[in-house]
Amino acid sequence: MSRLRSIVRTFGPAVEVVGTEEYRPARPGPGEVAVRMLLAAVNPSDLVTISGAYASRTVLPFVPGFEGVGVVEETGPDVRDLRPGQRVLPLGSAGAWQQTKVTDGRWCLPVRPELSDEQAATAYINPLTAHLMVRQHVVAAGAELVVVNAAASTIGRMLIRMLNRAGIRPIAVVRHPRGLAALAGAGLTAAVCTADRAAGEAVRELTGGRGADVVLDAVGGAEGAELGRALATGGALVHYGLLSGRPLPADLPAARPDVRLVLFRLRDWVHRVHTTDPDRLTEALAEVYELVLDGTAASQVAGVYPLSAVRRALLRDAEPGRPGKVLLRLTG
Numbered sequence: 538m539s540r541l542r543s544i545v546r547t548f549g550p551a552v553e554v555v556g557t558e559e560y561r562p563a564r565p566g567p568g569e570v571a572v573r574m575l576l577a578a579v580n581p582s583d584l585v586t587i588s589g590a591y592a593s594r595t596v597l598p599f600v601p602g603f604e605g606v607g608v609v610e611e612t613g614p615d616v617r618d619l620r621p622g623q624r625v626l627p628l629g630s631a632g633a634w635q636q637t638k639v640t641d642g643r644w645c646l647p648v649r650p651e652l653s654d655e656q657a658a659t660a661y662i663n664p665l666t667a668h669l670m671v672r673q674h675v676v677a678a679g680a681e682l683v684v685v686n687a688a689a690s691t692i693g694r695m696l697i698r699m700l701n702r703a704g705i706r707p708i709a710v711v712r713h714p715r716g717l718a719a720l721a722g723a724g725l726t727a728a729v730c731t732a733d734r735a736a737g738e739a740v741r742e743l744t745g746g747r748g749a750d751v752v753l754d755a756v757g758g759a760e761g762a763e764l765g766r767a768l769a770t771g772g773a774l775v776h777y778g779l780l781s782g783r784p785l786p787a788d789l790p791a792a793r794p795d796v797r798l799v800l801f802r803l804r805d806w807v808h809r810v811h812t813t814d815p816d817r818l819t820e821a822l823a824e825v826y827e828l829v830l831d832g833t834a835a836s837q838v839a840g841v842y843p844l845s846a847v848r849r850a851l852l853r854d855a856e857p858g859r860p861g862k863v864l865l866r867l868t869g
Contacts, residue, residue: 548589602633
């Protein structure tokens, strides 16, 4: 039976280069499973990959999508722990934006039954990234003065909630006044809009000249560097996103040799742990599922679009001030 999938044949802006095509999924081989995808999320990591930022490790053509939920449709030989009808997150590779994903069964992690499909489809990238960064680089370090940029984004608000659980009221940085409105009622020390004042100057003033203990940076480029320069001695710039489209300046470590620059990549952590201690990944996801269910790591959904309307979904994702995640519905 033919199925529908998204396909990228050339790198560029997602709304211009992502198309759809019919295909016939292969039967699962030894150790593999066929997962009938239900919902998949659109994430910045998808768009960056489609743009060609990682062209050296991305083979064209490819099916995008690093996050989604599906149901095991068929198992290949030697698959023992999964059964048809079981709901799973197929991790470890792209390919969520298709109706059937054939993948290594070891990378298919069961989903708690209490999670809705929408919750499950958004329970991996943002929640696990936020959870690990707060645990490893804030709580374990005993940090108190924390800055979150892109603070009105889905993951920015998630980070604020997780920091609040740890007893920390961060300084939030946004780039537009509408971001300030989106953060109304959040547990913050202050909210800074870079359209009104420089972020680094504001952080130094708000910390009495000391600087921040930790900056959680989703932006990179000039803003990430400015906040890195506003760290206290011994502080850490945890760089996990590239919303500016520009890397951190190469001279930043030389400018602040007294602080740590941490490049956090969820993919690296997940692949390392899956290889060395797979139970640790299962445990981390179990912790994240609890945070999704209690609302701490919940993601608002801005729209759900059929796979056949993937370009319309991408246009919605690109809208300024979008109030949540965009999902692709892969059934039907």
